[in-house]
Amino acid sequence: MSAPVLVRPAGDGGGPVVAVQPGAHVLRGVSAGPSLADHRRRTPPPPALPLADLVARVRDVDVRGRGGAGFPFAAKLEATAGAGRRREVVVNLSEGEPVSFKDAALALTRPHLVLDGAVLAARALGSRVVHVVLPGDRAGVAAAVRRAVDERGHEDDRVRWRLHRAEGRFVAGQAHAVVELMSGRPNLPVTGWQPVALHGYRGRPTLLSNAETFAHVALLAGEHRAAYAGAGTGEEPGTRLLTLDGDGERPTVTEVAHGTPWEDLLTDEALDGPVLVGGYHGTWAAPGALRGVTVSRTAMAAAGLSLGAGVVLPLSPGDCPVHRTAGIVAYLAGQSARRCGPCRHGLPALADAVRATDRGIDLSARAGALAGVVTGRGACAHPDGTARTVTSMLAAFGDEVAAHASGGCGYRPPRLVARSGGSGR
Amino acid sequence: MSARLRVDWPACRGRGLCAEVLPELVSLDEWGYPVVHGDVPEDLVGLAREAARTCPTLALRLVGSR
8 A cells, every 4th residue: 555645634733644545536646746737647627518418427326425414416416407597516625523534635635636526517507606615624724725726727617716714613514504604694504494406505506515525526527437437336336535533643534445344444453342433423333333344325324324424433442432422422512503492402411411421320311312302403413413423322332321320331441430539640 | 295394493592382372283392492293284284374473583484385
């Protein structure tokens, strides 16, 4: 395997150094440099594909949204095209999940692949403007994209580029929150009576997709298309990006063909411990649950798991899934936009119940009930995602919850759990 | 398509009138925010419309009804 490219999404201001593993398609040639000249040496400018042709190519390999929801991109393209004539295209690079770095990795290594995909979609839809939404809290990513967009001035893209800077909060990247930002209002979720594909920016049909999605679409334009279609499985062609260890000292972004066994990606130690799959809005895999499973939407669904936006967090040795979940839910409760009652009140209550359970006061039944109460009751899916993490923890680690209730913990050495103050060591 | 009550959550202030007008379909959670139970059957569409109209923050919408 060739050496990873190291990037710093936060810029000079700190934050983790992320290792980007060179890949076969989306992450091909990442070490060659992010400039337009470097990119054009390998990839010709995107052609003007008619909409029907682009839809057919996308459908052929079943490209799905990589922001987490996994909606078929061909259907989104068609919905946008069918909903009116002035269509908007939005590249969502906000990546509000703090442990996800895949979009940051693309911005820092292959920004022009993402922009090529957006140009392809814009030209097929007849859009004159492409909006790019930058993360609020990753200065290095924002600077890299600004640089890339400046370089596009020399290209004949036939689109104008408009940049927006999201706020650095978890829910900032939600589709309706992004449209609010673009419209000059606070970057917070609002009730979407219709999908933004039908009624988005200025009420126009708006193709808003995650940056990684556009990178995959770009691969369908040129010569590389056949190779890309040949990757993965017959049912799920192509690849996807994963962020491994996004909460660790050296997060890694890697491109994985669909159908790859988890045994090829994770160490035995990680596989035989708890793994939070899909990020903070994810689902816990019990120890060993990923063995025999592959990186594939259907295989994961059959195991009761979902890849979400591709975040994979093996639990650090010595940490406990109940304790880790308590920390995550407390963080997520703090990330609420505090606009919707059930989220504003329900997530802190949920965080309290999980924290109490971690500390040996068994409020797991209340946590489970609260997870049910908040689900489906907000302008965005923040309460749903938070509830999902809690519910999956309760399902996968019922024994561990019981152990906590009787004063123990199967994961953390007892002295770390029992001691409160004391010797000062 | 059957009718459904949808809540505009950022607009809802938990005043609870909807649960008074339409207790058959709306209960309140422990903080006073509405919990909508299922679709609106034909015979409750009138009351559902009433609930949407009387919401003091106009946070309730009847969608999918003719």
